[in-house]
Amino acid sequence: MKLLIIEDEQGLNASMVSYLQQGGYTCDAALNYRDGARMLADQHYTCVLVDLTLPGGSGLDLVRLLKKNSPDTGIIIISAKNALDDKITGLELGADDYLTKPFHLSELNARLRSVIRRRNFNGQKVIQIGSLEVHPDSAEALVQGRKLTLTKKEYDLLLYFVTNKNRVLTKDSIAEHLWGDHIETLDSLDFVYTHIKNLRRKIVEAGGEDPITTVYGMGYKFSF
Amino acid sequence: MRILTKTSLYYLLVSVIVFLLGGLSFYKILQTEIYDEVDDQLFTDKENIIEYIRRHNELPSVTSGISEAIIVRETSANAGALEALSDTLIFSTYDEEYVPFRKLTFTTYQDGKPFEYTILKSLMDFEDLFESTMLAMAWIFVLLLVGLAGVNYFINKYNWRNFYDTLERAKRYSLTQRKPLVLKPSNTQEFQELNEVLQAMTGKIHNDYLNLKEFTENASHEIQTPLAIVSNKLELFMQSDNLTMQQAAMLDEMHASINRLSRLNRSLILLTRIENREFSENEVIPLHELLQEQLDQLQEMMQMHDIQVEIEAMQPVFVEMNTGLCEILISNLLLNAIRHNSTGGIIRINLQADELCIKNSGEALQDEPVSLFERFRSGGKFSGSLGIGLALVSKISELYQLQPSYTYEEGLHVLRLNFQKKIA
Numbered sequence: 348m349k350l351l352i353i354e355d356e357q358g359l360n361a362s363m364v365s366y367l368q369q370g371g372y373t374c375d376a377a378l379n380y381r382d383g384a385r386m387l388a389d390q391h392y393t394c395v396l397v398d399l400t401l402p403g404g405s406g407l408d409l410v411r412l413l414k415k416n417s418p419d420t421g422i423i424i425i426s427a428k429n430a431l432d433d434k435i436t437g438l439e440l441g442a443d444d445y446l447t448k449p450f451h452l453s454e455l456n457a458r459l460r461s462v463i464r465r466r467n468f469n470g471q472k473v474i475q476i477g478s479l480e481v482h483p484d485s486a487e488a489l490v491q492g493r494k495l496t497l498t499k500k501e502y503d504l505l506l507y508f509v510t511n512k513n514r515v516l517t518k519d520s521i522a523e524h525l526w527g528d529h530i531e532t533l534d535s536l537d538f539v540y541t542h543i544k545n546l547r548r549k550i551v552e553a554g555g556e557d558p559i560t561t562v563y564g565m566g567y568k569f570s571f
Numbered sequence: 572m573r574i575l576t577k578t579s580l581y582y583l584l585v586s587v588i589v590f591l592l593g594g595l596s597f598y599k600i601l602q603t604e605i606y607d608e609v610d611d612q613l614f615t616d617k618e619n620i621i622e623y624i625r626r627h628n629e630l631p632s633v634t635s636g637i638s639e640a641i642i643v644r645e646t647s648a649n650a651g652a653l654e655a656l657s658d659t660l661i662f663s664t665y666d667e668e669y670v671p672f673r674k675l676t677f678t679t680y681q682d683g684k685p686f687e688y689t690i691l692k693s694l695m696d697f698e699d700l701f702e703s704t705m706l707a708m709a710w711i712f713v714l715l716l717v718g719l720a721g722v723n724y725f726i727n728k729y730n731w732r733n734f735y736d737t738l739e740r741a742k743r744y745s746l747t748q749r750k751p752l753v754l755k756p757s758n759t760q761e762f763q764e765l766n767e768v769l770q771a772m773t774g775k776i777h778n779d780y781l782n783l784k785e786f787t788e789n790a791s792h793e794i795q796t797p798l799a800i801v802s803n804k805l806e807l808f809m810q811s812d813n814l815t816m817q818q819a820a821m822l823d824e825m826h827a828s829i830n831r832l833s834r835l836n837r838s839l840i841l842l843t844r845i846e847n848r849e850f851s852e853n854e855v856i857p858l859h860e861l862l863q864e865q866l867d868q869l870q871e872m873m874q875m876h877d878i879q880v881e882i883e884a885m886q887p888v889f890v891e892m893n894t895g896l897c898e899i900l901i902s903n904l905l906l907n908a909i910r911h912n913s914t915g916g917i918i919r920i921n922l923q924a925d926e927l928c929i930k931n932s933g934e935a936l937q938d939e940p941v942s943l944f945e946r947f948r949s950g951g952k953f954s955g956s957l958g959i960g961l962a963l964v965s966k967i968s969e970l971y972q973l974q975p976s977y978t979y980e981e982g983l984h985v986l987r988l989n990f991q992k993k994i995a
Contacts, residue, residue: 356796366806366807517826562809563814565814566809
């Protein structure tokens with residue numbers, strides 16, 4: 348799967364490319380509007396990540412261009428502007444998602460996966476890792492053919508882990524993924540711990556191996 | 572007291588004093604003049620009588636003369652010569668009242684025999700004249716007073732109109748409005764100067780405010796990108812396989828701090844945007860549904876803290892607000908009620924037609940309730956919170972005039988919002 352990342356900030360662009368490449372994507376990078384437009388014209392991408400404020404033009408124009416020329420390409424807008432107007436305009440123009448800087452790379456990855464999954468109608472709908480199967484359409488997970496009874500949050504957590512498998516996920520990024528802005532509330536990190544504990548238990552009880560390892564107290568890693 | 576009332580009152584006071592003093596001296600002068608006149612007449616009569624006796628050597632007939640009555644009485648020799656002037660009251664059977672008289676009593680001799688003469692002169696005519704003069708004076712006084720006070724009032728009002736206009740505009744002036752303070756030019760020098768000073772001052776303040784605001788906005792926005800870079804690089808760093816325990820711990824702390832900074836910055840940007848009135852698109856929101864939704868979302872957290880929710884009332888209320896802001900408002904209120912609760916505590920929710928009341932158990936505040944809505948105010952023991960939640964509540968409430976209030980009643984923190992002005 349081929350991605351194009353159009354982001355003028357070199358450091359940020361490189362991080363995204365690096366993280367996504369590790370996830371098995373092929374990534375192209377553009378640092379300005381002109382390059383971005385040229386690359387979009389030359390090649391076909393599965394998904395494009397585009398910053399709104401670019402040297403030489405607006406990312407919104409690129410979104411319009413994409414919608415016209417290659418409507419099946421997924422689009423995620425990345426912006427430092429948390430302006431509601433831009434968000435609405437972007438989504439109305441046909442962008443699939445909108446991320447505000449700063450964001451967690453793992454969150455970006457999860458959103459990207461979700462966009463690709465939604466767009467890829469013909470593709471394989473089930474995520475299979477070893478004996479673990481996740482069906483995003485029905486929000487179900489099976490271990491060795493046995494269905495796991497998961498709460499909404501536990502399922503979200505599992506999907507987040509599965510999307511970012513073999514990566515260290517920080518407690519903060521998990522908490523933010525699960526609770527969004529409510530993360531400010533006391534003890535959200537304890538909730539993360541509780542949910543992970545329950546998820547582990549349910550997978551083990553269903554006959555699977557414990558897939559989650561704690562990494563130096565820094566975060567969690569999922570590998571099945 | 573208004574300056575117009577004040578000057579009018581001073582004016583009246585001075586006028587009253589002047590007129591009273593004037594009236595009093597007028598009264599005194601008039602009285603002296605009248606007495607002089609009457610006394611002159613009495614003495615003229617006396618001179619005439621004495622002259623008559625000297626010339627004719629007999630007593631004159633008593634009714635003649637300018638005066639009203641002349642009484643003659645033979646007196647004993649040893650009474651001695653006497654001349655006295657006095658006031659007296661004589662009962663008039665016609666008017667059935669006492670009438671004031673001026674009386675001159677003197678002794679004269681005819682053939683060596685003493686006679687006592689008493690000449691009486693009624694003061695009635697003079698009294699009448701006196702009274703009507705005083706009445707006329709009083710009328711002039713009242714009319715003059717009213718007229719002058721009125722003229723004074725209107726002149727003052729006319730003169731001060733520019734001042735009141737300036738005052739009204741200055742009162743309505745708000746820094747957050749983008750318009751500068753424009754004042755009507757005045758041809759009164761002092762008011763024109765006041766206008767110029769005010770305009771220059773507000774212009775300067777407005778500029779400073781805009782600069783500061785722009786700086787804050789730019790800073791907040793510009794910070795986002797470097798924050799994103801640091802945060803993402805740290806995340807990549809964490810994926811390294813050969814980290815030591817210590818390095819991992821440091822990375823974790825850095826990452827957590829960067830996250831906190833990002834969230835803080837995001838909240839500050841949100842606050843600024845509310846201040847800038849960027850959320851102008853309002854919709855009709857079913858507040859009861861939104862509240863229930865938020866409660867459901869937070870249910871998990873409440874269960875973890877063993878907090879019971881009691882819904883006292885949940886009436887259907889529709890308000891006209893920005894959806895995003897309304898959600899932020901409600902969720903922050905609820906989060907606040909959870910955060911400052913005690914384990915096993917309660918949250919009581921009462922949504923009436925125009926008022927939302929959220930009560931939660933918890934220790935009493937040590938601070939002033941007023942500072943509750945300020946930024947960065949957090950109860951000491953929760954270091955994780957930014958204390959910006961209620962500042963957001965306060966800003967949003969201000970935007971929609973919800974008049975938030977806080978009280979502590981029977982061990983419960985009570986926060987109230989009034990939606991009266993926003994009911995759809």
